[in-house]
Amino acid sequence: xxxxxxxxxxxxxxxxxxxxxxxxxxxxxxxxxxxxxxxxxxxxxxxxxxxxxxxxxxxxxxxxxxxxxxxxxxxxxxxxxxxxxxxxxxxxxxxxxxxxxxxxxxxxxxxxxxxxxxxxxxxxxxxxxxxxxxxxxxxxxxxxxxxxxxxxxxxxxxxxxxxxxxxxxxxxxxxxxxxxxxxxxxxxxxxxxxxxxxxxxxxxxxxxxxxxxxxxxxxxxxxxxxxxxxxxxxxxxxxxxxxxxxxxxxxxxxxxxxxxxxx
Amino acid sequence: xxxxxxxxxxxxxxxxxxxxxxxxxxxxxxxxxxxxxxxxxxxxxxxxxxxxxxxxxxxxxxxxxxxxxxxxxxxxxxxxxxxxxxxxxxxxxxxxxxxxxxxxxxxxxxxxxxxxxxxxxxxxxxxxxxxxxxxxxxxxxxxxxxxxxxxxxxxxxxxxxxxxxxxxxxxxxxxxxxxxxxxxxxxxxxxxxxxxxxxxxxxxxxxxxxxxxxxxxxxxxxxxxxxxxxxxxxxxxxxxxxxxxxxxxxxxxxxxxxxxxxx
Numbered sequence: 001x002x003x004x005x006x007x008x009x010x011x012x013x014x015x016x017x018x019x020x021x022x023x024x025x026x027x028x029x030x031x032x033x034x035x036x037x038x039x040x041x042x043x044x045x046x047x048x049x050x051x052x053x054x055x056x057x058x059x060x061x062x063x064x065x066x067x068x069x070x071x072x073x074x075x076x077x078x079x080x081x082x083x084x085x086x087x088x089x090x091x092x093x094x095x096x097x098x099x100x101x102x103x104x105x106x107x108x109x110x111x112x113x114x115x116x117x118x119x120x121x122x123x124x125x126x127x128x129x130x131x132x133x134x135x136x137x138x139x140x141x142x143x144x145x146x147x148x149x150x151x152x153x154x155x156x157x158x159x160x161x162x163x164x165x166x167x168x169x170x171x172x173x174x175x176x177x178x179x180x181x182x183x184x185x186x187x188x189x190x191x192x193x194x195x196x197x198x199x200x201x202x203x204x205x206x207x208x209x210x211x212x213x214x215x216x217x218x219x220x221x222x223x224x225x226x227x228x229x230x231x232x233x234x235x236x237x238x239x240x241x242x243x244x245x246x247x248x249x250x251x252x253x254x255x256x257x258x259x260x261x262x263x
Numbered sequence: 264x265x266x267x268x269x270x271x272x273x274x275x276x277x278x279x280x281x282x283x284x285x286x287x288x289x290x291x292x293x294x295x296x297x298x299x300x301x302x303x304x305x306x307x308x309x310x311x312x313x314x315x316x317x318x319x320x321x322x323x324x325x326x327x328x329x330x331x332x333x334x335x336x337x338x339x340x341x342x343x344x345x346x347x348x349x350x351x352x353x354x355x356x357x358x359x360x361x362x363x364x365x366x367x368x369x370x371x372x373x374x375x376x377x378x379x380x381x382x383x384x385x386x387x388x389x390x391x392x393x394x395x396x397x398x399x400x401x402x403x404x405x406x407x408x409x410x411x412x413x414x415x416x417x418x419x420x421x422x423x424x425x426x427x428x429x430x431x432x433x434x435x436x437x438x439x440x441x442x443x444x445x446x447x448x449x450x451x452x453x454x455x456x457x458x459x460x461x462x463x464x465x466x467x468x469x470x471x472x473x474x475x476x477x478x479x480x481x482x483x484x485x486x487x488x489x490x491x492x493x494x495x496x497x498x499x500x501x502x503x504x505x506x507x508x509x510x511x512x513x514x515x516x517x518x519x520x521x522x523x524x525x526x
Binding site for chain 1: 384388391392394395396397418420421422425426458460493494495496497498499500501502503505506509510513514516517520521
């Protein structure tokens with residue numbers, strides 16, 4: 001059993017938790033908690049750590065099945081974990097290897113495109129909602145928060161393993177590729193004249209969502225095929241980024257359901 | 264200038280920040296940052312604190328105008344503030360005094376009803392989205408997180424000052440009152456047969472949203488007039504509570520726009 005925070009494996013985990021650079025270099029990320037562990041695709045699982053207390057419950061031991069694991073003392077586990085009340089299980093997992101092409105696997109792709117999104121909770125929530133709304137993939141610029149940060153992973157509730165995503169080294173070029181593939185790009189903009197529900201999202205569509213404080217850059221907004229607004233009552237100036245993205249994604253899903261019914 | 268964390272006023276602020284009970288007893292809450300300060304209804308402002316550095320910028324002094332304030336050292340300000348990089352201004356503000364009746368001021372009220380919502384970020388995000396979607400009011404049970412906690416306040420982006428809300432000491436009785444007022448209650452439920460867009464929200468409507476982990480209690484769900492589902496693709500089991508609430512609220516807003524256009 002590992003009972004010292006000076007242990008090399010413990011140090012590796014803490015570095016993976018805290019440093020995007022270490023995650024990138026090793027091609028790994030951390031997964032915490034029973035539910036998130038349960039959903040790890042088995043071929044991606046690299047190393048599993050459990051706390052001493054965790055092993056005391058038969059149900060927990062069952063969850064581990066035939067998987068090899070390291071046991072660590074409860075104190076050391078708390079030190080390794082990102083959550084304040086850890087469930088006693090965490091794992092190193094291989095990063096996903098999606099390409100830009102993977103975002104287009106659907107017949108009429110629906111994309112969410114994020115520019116410099118900064119809040120990990122927002123990114124995780126968008127992934128979770130995107131899977132539910134049947135989005136084909138998430139495209140991000142390099143300045144968007146690291147999708148493998150523990151807080152993003154937690155908020156995805158497992159969608160991280162399933163929805164294709166891609167960080168574009170050349171964001172502008174990637175947007176051009178998306179457009180060449182026939183995807184119509186929509187930019188949510190308060191000054192837009194058309195309400196979002198007036199557009200047809202049953203065709204290939206991409207929703208551009210900008211930074212929480214500053215919205216989309218002009219350089220990106222100019223690539224949009226259409227500006228749409230989510231009309232606002234009261235004095236609210238804008239919506240939370242995950243809420244805005246979700247309203248658009250679920251309107252697209254609603255339109256597709258309606259179209260199917262009409263057929 | 265206040266330069267000690269032992270100062271009584273400093274202690275008062277910290278207690279207000281940390282303790283729902285203290286906030287309740289004093290009928291006050293804390294507001295941090297320039298934007299949130301700017302939007303405080305002036306008659307609610309009780310006491311203002313600024314950091315030494317804050318006063319160095321002419322623009323900041325202008326924001327204060329004729330308002331009396333206490334200056335505190337930067338170190339003490341950091342101690343008082345809830346945020347990691349405080350903007351140098353915070354204020355004690357009188358709590359709002361809405362009644363249940365205030366939630367019905369609209370002609371066809373649209374309510375959001377929260378049962379034991381626990382995440383402050385979710386509650387704040389719902390308030391912000393609710394104002395944007397033209398919701399008439401928010402009804403909550405007593406086990407819902409304290410709306411005056413600093414994290415909720417921040418996420419509302421000012422909606423806290425404008426949207427009526429009410430914590431019902433007797434939640435069940437309040438729901439009965441809501442129903443007697445002609446509000447049709449909708450409960451989002453994964454097992455529901457009808458998709459949410461198939462209902463008519465142009466009439467008086469209330470959306471029941473449950474706890475993040477456990478959803479609605481049976482005792483509450485049974486009071487719903489209709490169960491609705493937000494259909495999900497992929498393996499996602501549920502949506503983040505703020506996302507689910509927003510999808511419903513903005514569908515209601517969309518239907519009202521459509522109805523207006525048809526007239």
